[in-house]
Amino acid sequence: MSNPPLIAIVDDDDAVREALFDLLQVEGLAARTFADGAEFLADEAADGFDCVITDVRMSEVDGLELQRRLRARGSRVPVIFITSSVEESTRGRAVQEGAAAWFNKPVADAALLGALRAALDAPESSER
Amino acid sequence: MTPAPLSVVESDPAAGAGRYGRLLPRLGVTDRYADTTAWWALDISEARPVIAAIAAGAGPADWVDALLAGVRIADIDENNVHLLGPHGGRERMIGQLFTNYCPPESWKTGAEFILAAIADYPPGAPRTREITSLAFSDAWAQVSTDPAYPDIVFVAVGGTVTDDRSLWSVRASEERYRNLFHHLPCALIQVDSRPMRPIFDDLRRKGVTDIARYLEDTPELALHSRDIVQVTDANWSALQLLGAEHVEQLFGPVDFVFAAAPDTARRVITAHFDGRRNLVEIMKLRTLDGRVRDVELSVTYPQPPDRLDVTILGLVDITERLRTEAQLRQLQADYSRAARISMLGELATSIAHEINQPLSAIVTNAETSQRWLSREEPNLTKVQQLTARIADSGRRASNIVQRIRGMAAKRAPERGPMELNEIVEEALLFVRHEIESRAIELSATLAPGLPLVLGDRVQLQQVVVNLLVNAVQAQGNGPGRIELSTAVGADGAVVFTIHDGGPGIAAENLDRIFGSFFTTKDDGIGIGLALCQSIIAAHHGTIAAFNHPKGGAVFEFTLPAVIM
Numbered sequence: 297m298s299n300p301p302l303i304a305i306v307d308d309d310d311a312v313r314e315a316l317f318d319l320l321q322v323e324g325l326a327a328r329t330f331a332d333g334a335e336f337l338a339d340e341a342a343d344g345f346d347c348v349i350t351d352v353r354m355s356e357v358d359g360l361e362l363q364r365r366l367r368a369r370g371s372r373v374p375v376i377f378i379t380s381s382v383e384e385s386t387r388g389r390a391v392q393e394g395a396a397a398w399f400n401k402p403v404a405d406a407a408l409l410g411a412l413r414a415a416l417d418a419p420e421s422s423e424r
Numbered sequence: 425m426t427p428a429p430l431s432v433v434e435s436d437p438a439a440g441a442g443r444y445g446r447l448l449p450r451l452g453v454t455d456r457y458a459d460t461t462a463w464w465a466l467d468i469s470e471a472r473p474v475i476a477a478i479a480a481g482a483g484p485a486d487w488v489d490a491l492l493a494g495v496r497i498a499d500i501d502e503n504n505v506h507l508l509g510p511h512g513g514r515e516r517m518i519g520q521l522f523t524n525y526c527p528p529e530s531w532k533t534g535a536e537f538i539l540a541a542i543a544d545y546p547p548g549a550p551r552t553r554e555i556t557s558l559a560f561s562d563a564w565a566q567v568s569t570d571p572a573y574p575d576i577v578f579v580a581v582g583g584t585v586t587d588d589r590s591l592w593s594v595r596a597s598e599e600r601y602r603n604l605f606h607h608l609p610c611a612l613i614q615v616d617s618r619p620m621r622p623i624f625d626d627l628r629r630k631g632v633t634d635i636a637r638y639l640e641d642t643p644e645l646a647l648h649s650r651d652i653v654q655v656t657d658a659n660w661s662a663l664q665l666l667g668a669e670h671v672e673q674l675f676g677p678v679d680f681v682f683a684a685a686p687d688t689a690r691r692v693i694t695a696h697f698d699g700r701r702n703l704v705e706i707m708k709l710r711t712l713d714g715r716v717r718d719v720e721l722s723v724t725y726p727q728p729p730d731r732l733d734v735t736i737l738g739l740v741d742i743t744e745r746l747r748t749e750a751q752l753r754q755l756q757a758d759y760s761r762a763a764r765i766s767m768l769g770e771l772a773t774s775i776a777h778e779i780n781q782p783l784s785a786i787v788t789n790a791e792t793s794q795r796w797l798s799r800e801e802p803n804l805t806k807v808q809q810l811t812a813r814i815a816d817s818g819r820r821a822s823n824i825v826q827r828i829r830g831m832a833a834k835r836a837p838e839r840g841p842m843e844l845n846e847i848v849e850e851a852l853l854f855v856r857h858e859i860e861s862r863a864i865e866l867s868a869t870l871a872p873g874l875p876l877v878l879g880d881r882v883q884l885q886q887v888v889v890n891l892l893v894n895a896v897q898a899q900g901n902g903p904g905r906i907e908l909s910t911a912v913g914a915d916g917a918v919v920f921t922i923h924d925g926g927p928g929i930a931a932e933n934l935d936r937i938f939g940s941f942f943t944t945k946d947d948g949i950g951i952g953l954a955l956c957q958s959i960i961a962a963h964h965g966t967i968a969a970f971n972h973p974k975g976g977a978v979f980e981f982t983l984p985a986v987i988m
Contacts, residue, residue: 308860309781309784309785311781311782311785311813311816311817311820312781312784312785312788314785314813315784315785315788315789315792315813316788318788318789318792318806318810319788319791319792319795321792322792322795322796322806323795353777353857353860353861354860355860355863356863358863378784380776380777380780380781380784381777401780401781401783401784402780402783402784402786402787402788403784403787403788404787404791405788405791405792405795
């Protein structure tokens with residue numbers, strides 16, 4: 297785990313992205329924001345993040361697809377989903393595919409920060 | 425040649441109108457000449473003073489007019505009625521002035537005859553004279569009196585009928601006209617607008633060309649015209665429409681027809697002055713018993729060879745039709761609104777998602793602000809920044825709500841000039857989430873500088889949203905494509921086109937796709953496209969659907985550009 301932790305925030309809504317960034321900031325956590333999954337995956341530092349907070353419904357690469365692609369290239373970065381989507385099936389799949397947490401918008405700050413700390417403190421599983 | 429004078433028969437006080445009852449032979453007398461002799465029985469009692477004055481050599485300069493001003497029709501036979509045309513028939517003519525019915529070129533002869541018959545002035549004046557007549561060759565006129573009726577002068581006009589058939593055909597034609605006029609189920613009013621001619625001639629001499637303007641500047645002219653143009657006949661339908669029991673109630677100035685429509689009266693005068701053949705317009709008509717009806721007025725102005733004293737006004741009561749049309753418009757508006765609300769229902773998930781974004785930002789920003797404020801040294805600058813963002817997000821959510829309210833509102837359609845591109849962009853806001861969540865690639869080519877269109881904003885948004893939703897739903901859950909564009913069409917009209925990457929329209933559905941209750945969706949009701957067509961038609965545009973050669977369906981509507 298790199299010191300200090302760096303979080304990736306992926307959401308197509310400007311206001312939501314900025315708000316999450318500022319929440320992490322008041323708690324002393326550094327973050328970078330991305331407007332969609334493709335932009336994040338294309339970034340060369342994608343594998344260097346300590347946690348990804350992402351929305352589900354986005355154009356092109358959605359949240360679930362983002363998690364799959366990360367896993368496919370061997371990344372064990374924890375992914376936290378914050379979404380407006382209420383579909384149980386989507387949540388089920390996300391969790392099955394290894395989601396660290398799943399929240400519905402609007403997310404309570406304490407809950408998000410709690411899940412974030414848990415994900416950052418979890419021991420990294422070894423690479424296959 | 426002179427025929428044997430007919431003896432006056434059948435003085436029948438009980439029959440017919442007028443003081444004298446029937447003085448003249450009825451049609452059907454077998455004498456050949458009787459069939460083609462036209463009779464007048466003229467009451468000269470009011471003219472006696474003038475006659476006496478003339479006989480004494482002290483008559484006025486305009487003695488013909490002065491004399492005839494006192495001569496009234498006491499009776500008239502059917503032949504004459506036919507020849508002079510029916511002014512409501514014999515009953516109408518009795519009691520009227522002789523000059524109302526006798527052609528002006530014969531007035532002098534008539535006056536001379538009366539002088540000869542009553543006062544034998546000038547002494548030895550002939551009682552029989554050759555005259556010129558349209559109906560007869562070798563025409564003659566004869567005056568006679570009967571001691572039993574000292575105030576009556578009988579005038580007979582006859583001759584060889586130039587063309588037996590033409591006389592009969594004129595008679596038959598007049599008879600047909602009379603029948604048609606009286607029995608047509610449309611209300612007809614006959615007026616005599618000849619008094620307008622000298623007025624128009626005078627105006628033209630004065631150089632007036634813009635009669636409409638003149639009428640505005642000189643309101644007395646219209647009022648005067650309505651007073652001097654007289655109703656001379658009306659049919660049964662007209663009586664019904666106007667709530668009159670007897671046609672006599674309608675005789676006199678035509679003014680009452682335009683009592684509730686003075687603007688129409690001015691336009692009727694204008695069309696007459698301008699030499700038009702017809703005028704048709706919708707106006708309000710006040711009946712004799714005070715009700716107001718909406719009627720369609722059609723005026724047919726006489727032109728030679730028509731009789732110039734016959735102007736026909738047709739009146740069709742369209743009150744019910746207008747009421748039904750208004751109800752229909754209201755129904756369409758209600759229907760349209762129901763469809764919009766239904767559409768909003770379909771988009772509910774999208775709408776919820778859209779509103780949830782700003783709400784989410786508001787909650788997170790508020791919580792972050794609280795964390796800043798709970799520090800030992802609160803970072804007020806940061807809080808200020810976050811508070812500003814909260815306000816922005818709040819406003820954004822409010823805009824979304826307003827847009828939805830606008831779509832769902834109950835309102836009368838408004839018309840105004842608008843940019844179709846703006847409407848397309850607003851419609852896209854409604855379906856943006858639907859498109860993005862399905863990974864549909866959207867390309868919008870909106871031509872800049874489009875001419876404005878005249879329309880109702882919400883209804884046009886409804887059409888575009890409907891077409892967009894259809895395009896989205898045609899492509900299921902997989903990735904897809906929607907191309908939309910606006911452009912100027914061939915005749916300057918504004919064109920909107922949307923092409924989807926779906927399976928296209930089945931050939932058998934192409935010509936009924938805009939029909940009511942047509943749908944290919946399991947849960948579809950089938951009012952969307954029918955309503956789109958209805959809205960576009962109400963905007964004087966057209967809408968069409970076809971399959972793109974490269975696949976997918978294309979929907980296209982055009983709207984006329986408004987000339988500003």
